[in-house]
Amino acid sequence: MKLGYARVSTQDQNLALQLDALKAAGCSKIFQEKASGSKTERPELNRLLEIIREGDTLMIWKLDGVGRPATGPFTESLN
Numbered sequence: 001m002k003l004g005y006a007r008v009s010t011q012d013q014n015l016a017l018q019l020d021a022l023k024a025a026g027c028s029k030i031f032q033e034k035a036s037g038s039k040t041e042r043p044e045l046n047r048l049l050e051i052i053r054e055g056d057t058l059m060i061w062k063l064d065g066v067g068r069p070a071t072g073p074f075t076e077s078l079n
Contacts, residue, residue, distance in 0.1 A: 002057045004030035005048055018061040025059050 004022035006015050015032050022030050031044040052058060
């Protein structure tokens with residue numbers, strides 16, 4: 001399954017470009033949120049990490065969309 005994650009840093013920013021790209025890439029489910037890159041609490045990212053399974057593909061429009069540090073949530077999930 002292809003899962004997508006879209007995030008913008010402020011309420012004023014728009015997710016449309018990211019969502020269009022993730023839909024065009026064939027994502028069957030897209031998790032989205034508006035949260036600062038320095039904010040550590042990401043409920044939608046956490047939901048995604050709970051359901052992703054071996055063999056699934058995670059698609060992110062831009063790697064910095066995950067936040068800072070980009071590897072933090074994934075390192076914790078894989079350990």
